[in-house]
Amino acid sequence: MAVSTPILGIAVLIYMMVVIYIGWIGYKQTKSTEDFMLAGRKVNPLVLALSYGAAFISTSAIVGFGGYAGAFGMGVLWLVFMNIFVGIFIAFVVFGARTRRLGVNLKAVTFPELIGRRFQSRFIQGFAGALITIFMPLYAGSVLIGGARFMETALNIDYNSAVLILAVIVAAYVITGGLIAVMYTDALQGALMFVGMAILFFLTYAKLGGVVEAHQALTNMAHMVPENLAAVGHTGWTSMPVFGSPTWWTLVSTIVLGVGIGVLAQPQLAVRFMTVRDTRSLNRAVLSGGPFIFMMAGVAYVVGALSNVYFLETRGMISLEVAGGNIDAIIPAYINSAMPDYFVIFFLLTLLAAAMSTLSSQFHTMGTAIGHDLYREFLMKGKLGHTISITKLGIAVTIVMSVILAYILPFSIIARATAIFFGLCAAAFLPMYTGALFWKRMNKQGAIASLLVGTFTSLFWLTFVHAKEASALGISRALFGVDTILTGTWTVVDPILIATPLAFVTAVVVSLATQPDPQDHVDRCFNSLNKGDLPA
Template identity: 75%
Template sequence: MAVSTPLLGVIVLIYLMIIFYLGLLGYKKTKEIDDYMVAGRSIHPYILALSYGATFISTSAIIGFGGAAGALGMGLLWLAVMNIVVGIFIAFVVFGKRTRRMGARLNAVTFPEFLGKRFQSRFIQGFSGAIIGIFMPLYAGIVLIGGARFVETTLGVNYDIAVLILAIIVAAYVITGGLIAVMYTDALQGAFMFIGMIVLLALTYIKLGGVTAAHEALSGMTGLVPESLVAGGHLGWTTMPAFGSPIWWTLVSTLVLGVGIGVLAQPQLAVRYMTVENDRALSRAVLVGGPFILMMTGVAFTVGALSNVYFQKTQGIIAVAAAKGNTDLIIPEFINGAMPELFVVLFMLTLLAAAMSTLSSQFHTMGTAIGHDFYREFIKKGEVGQTVNITRLGIALTIITSVILAYILPISIIARATAIFFGLCAAAFLPMYVGALFWKRMTREGAIASLLVGTAGSLFWLTFIHSKEAVPLGICKALFGVDTLLTGTWTVVDPIIVATPIAMIVAIVVSLATTPPSAEHLKDCYGK
């Protein structure tokens, strides 16, 4: 159904007014470069937790991964476990505290600068900034798709127009207000998301006759799994796929591990550790971040799988069929069909919040990567100049790129594109990030080698081996006359499984073979 009510206009107007007020507040508080880049290093831990969570969990999780659960089933809940254990606890307590302390000692204001200063390399900072500027628009593009698809389905607004409206609204407060504005608006949007997902879960179970009835009905639908999915290893929506099957590899290596591990090396998330005053703030943030991520991912994946029960009862078909083969439409179709009209309006705000919170952080990260890391440090060799203005220009350029990608990317792309970017970040950044935090013996040469090998390895695997990307791209076919260079199971193994361990080994071997950092520099990084 398409919602048309004066109440919608009033709610959206009030929501946008609050968002722009917070953006203005951020603008007024942005006086120094540290304010624009790392929110003055004085953000409240609860704002940090909500901002981190709202940035991490976007429409890609709710729409894209919720839709993937509609197709693949509740095995995706393992990703929710990974998100909480790795994405919150390990991220904040193990990585976050060391990142905050070292970032403050080195006066780093971006993730690439943190790595560049630890390894005394402008190349690392500039190359890392270039990776973010070039490849993060893919991630931002699919977040735009997620938000726009729901607006399209709910309001009957043309998809292309919905993409443009979302991009313009987010750009308005990110370009002016910097990270303070981003984190303030993120916190508000995170609160909207939390409430929206609680209500969605409750209404879903009510609609399907209760918790037990809903899950029993889903378990009883095993015989309705399409033959194409059965052949790939699908055993039903309440069980894991057959071990070692193509769908098992997609679920485990691409979705669960690709995103579950890749989160540790996300530039837009890592920089948030540097926005608080002390370690205690990070510990307190876990208490808010954990439940928030549980509610966001757990509900999305559960509702996505259970949507099959609703569509079977009302239309006699499974969720993928109801969405006409586009998994990105499963959640929008379910909510618009099964939920009360008022909730559809309110949930649209939830998804707008999810999209806007993630997009604002992505645009800020891409802009600082281009303006601060690539332009100022790599091109201008540290000359201050017009850094903030170039950063704002970088944000504008990456927004335009993201909008173009949202127009041209294929259907059912949200979950896969998220995993691609997370996996690339893991292969390129994670080995040297781990070394920077935990291994004093890691050298500049080792870090550069791991950065180059991880980046090249991930892109090579995507282009020539992993069939989900290699076949549509067609580069391997054009050069070698075959869809993929390897066959069999290798074609469904995600690049993160191959490229990240290789980059880690390269980092260790090259570091041990080269001169260790000076004691003086290590003291600057680690303190006593």
């Protein structure tokens, strides 16, 4: 049942006023380009952890991947392990400190600029900026869908209106306040998300009779897996799919590996490593970031799977049937049906926080990709120009693009769209990012080759081989008369398993086969990486 009470309106109004106020504080503290781009390089460790986690875990995770767990089970919990081990520990401890040091040394203010300056290539910076501009709206659109779907069911308002409301509110403080406003509001929203998911965790188990009882009941439902899902490997909600089946390949290669590895090369997350005062702040942030991700992602996936038990007991159906076959509607349907009205109100705020925190980071990243990386550094060859104005215009343009995609993307798209973007970033950016930080012999030619090979191999695989995207796009059928140019298992193998290794091999081979970069520049970069902390 939809919740529509004066209390809900007041709660949302208060929340929005607080967010706008914090955004205004960010605006007042934004005095320079570095403030707008990097929050002045003086962010508190707790703010970093909450901002990073809130930008990472969005409605894509809660609604999209939670809904995926509702349809296919707890195998998606392997993604929680990847989120914490790779997305927090490896990202902060292995990549984070070196990213910060190199960023300070090269005076880089965006992720594309960090890589571009390391390899002394405006082409890399411009191409990376273009890639972000073109494809990140797909990810942002999926986040908008997640927030809007819950607003639609909880507030009983039109979906299209919900998309527009979310986009306008986030735009207001991102365009004016830059990254300071984004990170401050992210921290507030992250704290709200943590509390909301903790309450959801306990209420769910209380409603289902306890931890053991709930999980046993879910295990006992294995015989209720629909025939069409069982035919592609679904074995139940507490077991992994049949090894090598289409469902197994989707879970392991697209969901677990695509998102789990792709997080290392997310521009909107990597840039946060350059916002802190020192490396010690990054290490401290790990202690907060790990539990935050565990609570956010773990709870969403467990609750999504357990929603089947609740709907069986109350309606005699599994979650996917209740949601009308739309995976993205499972979590909203469960919350609005199973939870008390007061919590539906609070969870709406939680989801608003999740959507707004990620969207603000995405819009800021897309805007800086247009204004700084494409316009100033690539087109204007480093001239100052009107960088901030173009950046703000870029944010507005990419918001419009994201809203349009949120209107036209099909059902059950959130998890898949997120995985597509994460996988593309892994293939395009991760090889040269890794080489920039850890391998002296990686040169400009190797970085450019890996960027191009990773990008176009990934896009080729999505367009002509990976069945879900290839059949939907229809380009392969139009050109060759078939949905996919390969058959069998290849059509369910995610592009990340093909494009990323190929890009790594390309980086190594081309770097070794061509002349090294100027030694003085390489030494300068690696001397900063191997020293202690550098002042911001």
